[in-house]
Amino acid sequence: MIKTLIPGRSVILHSLPENLSTRLFRDATPRHVTAGEALFHAGDPGDGCYRLEHGLLKVLITSPRGEERILAILGPGAIAGELSVIDGGPRSASVFAVKECDLSFVRRAAFEEYAQQHPEIYRFLLDVLAARLRETDEAVAAASFMTVKSRLARALLELAKVLGEENDSGQVLIRHKIKQSDLAVMAGIARENVNRALSDWKRRKVVSKSKGYYCLQDIATLKRIVDK
Numbered sequence: 001m002i003k004t005l006i007p008g009r010s011v012i013l014h015s016l017p018e019n020l021s022t023r024l025f026r027d028a029t030p031r032h033v034t035a036g037e038a039l040f041h042a043g044d045p046g047d048g049c050y051r052l053e054h055g056l057l058k059v060l061i062t063s064p065r066g067e068e069r070i071l072a073i074l075g076p077g078a079i080a081g082e083l084s085v086i087d088g089g090p091r092s093a094s095v096f097a098v099k100e101c102d103l104s105f106v107r108r109a110a111f112e113e114y115a116q117q118h119p120e121i122y123r124f125l126l127d128v129l130a131a132r133l134r135e136t137d138e139a140v141a142a143a144s145f146m147t148v149k150s151r152l153a154r155a156l157l158e159l160a161k162v163l164g165e166e167n168d169s170g171q172v173l174i175r176h177k178i179k180q181s182d183l184a185v186m187a188g189i190a191r192e193n194v195n196r197a198l199s200d201w202k203r204r205k206v207v208s209k210s211k212g213y214y215c216l217q218d219i220a221t222l223k224r225i226v227d228k
Contacts, residue, residue, distance in 0.1 A: 020121050021077075024114050025051050028104035039080065039095040039103070046084020046091055048107040052076055055101030056162070056176060060185065061093050070186040072135055073098070075162045082128050085111050099176065146226075148193045153225040155187040156207065160216055172219060177212035 031050065033039055039050065042061065057074040071093060074080060080095050085108050106114075115121050146154065156174070164172040180198075184191040201207040206218045216222060 017124060020118060020124065021051060023118070024111070024121070025104040025106055027110070028106050031103045031105050033097040033101045033103070035097055035099045037097050039097065039101075040091050041094045042091050044091045046081065046087075046089055046108070048105055049079055049081040049085040049111065050103045050105050052078045052080065053102045053104060055103075056098040057095050057101060058098050058182070058186075059093050059095050068185045069188055070182070072132070073159060073162050073186075079128060082125055083132075084108070086122075086125060086129075098182075147228065148187075148189050149197050150226050150228055151187040151189055152183065152194060152197050153222040155183055156214065156216060157219075157222055157226065158186075159214075160219075164216070170219060172216040174214045174216070178214060 028051070031039075033055075039057065052074055054076055057078070057080060058070050059072040059074065059080070060068050060070045062068050074095075080103075081091065083092055084090065085106075088108060159174050159176075159178065160172045163174045163176050165175055166172050180191055180194050184194045187194070198207060198209070202209070204218075204221075206216075206221050208215045208217055
């Protein structure tokens with residue numbers, strides 16, 4: 001028997017309550033992006049926000065030297081672009097489709113009109129922004145203090161929150177084909193280090209890969225690696 005994992009904090013707080021979200025996006029404009037396509041880039045004008053209906057998004061930043069770092073993976077129900085809706089500033093990060101996505105788009109003017117009638121929405125957006133800040137702090141701490149394996153284990157566990165399905169044996173299958181290069185960017189380590197760590201974990205039956213899908217066979221060990 002397979003069951004979907006209960007999402008972690010990063011998924012829950014990226015979603016608005018259903019009653020507010022439904023009314024806000026009632027007259028939204030649909031948007032479709034294909035796998036690999038950018039929803040928007042850092043620095044683009046912040047003219048509105050999106051709700052992800054189907055698919056998977058990744059939020060990333062790029063250094064002046066072209067180095068990328070994935071800050072978050074967003075699943076259905078998540079809101080993207082909420083900061084620009086609040087302050088009207090340019091996009092602070094880039095968002096790309098990991099696979100085909102259907103989204104709903106609300107312009108900033110429509111959001112402001114709605115918020116005047118339902119000011120409680122700002123409280124939930126503050127929760128979203130707080131969650132984003134905590135995740136960024138955790139990512140910085142991981143890059144500064146964690147070992148290579150700890151950072152990779154953390155990345156796999158974060159993916160499992162969004163994409164994982166757990167079986168009766170406690171193993172978790174990540175139901176999307178993730179490239180090693182994406183794992184490297186998400187963990188902030190070299191791809192060669194990803195390959196070495198995964199090879200070691202495969203021998204120890206901690207993580208396996210079949211038909212392009214990663215299976216987290218020993219969640220307890222991965223959590224211990226993160227906590228080292």
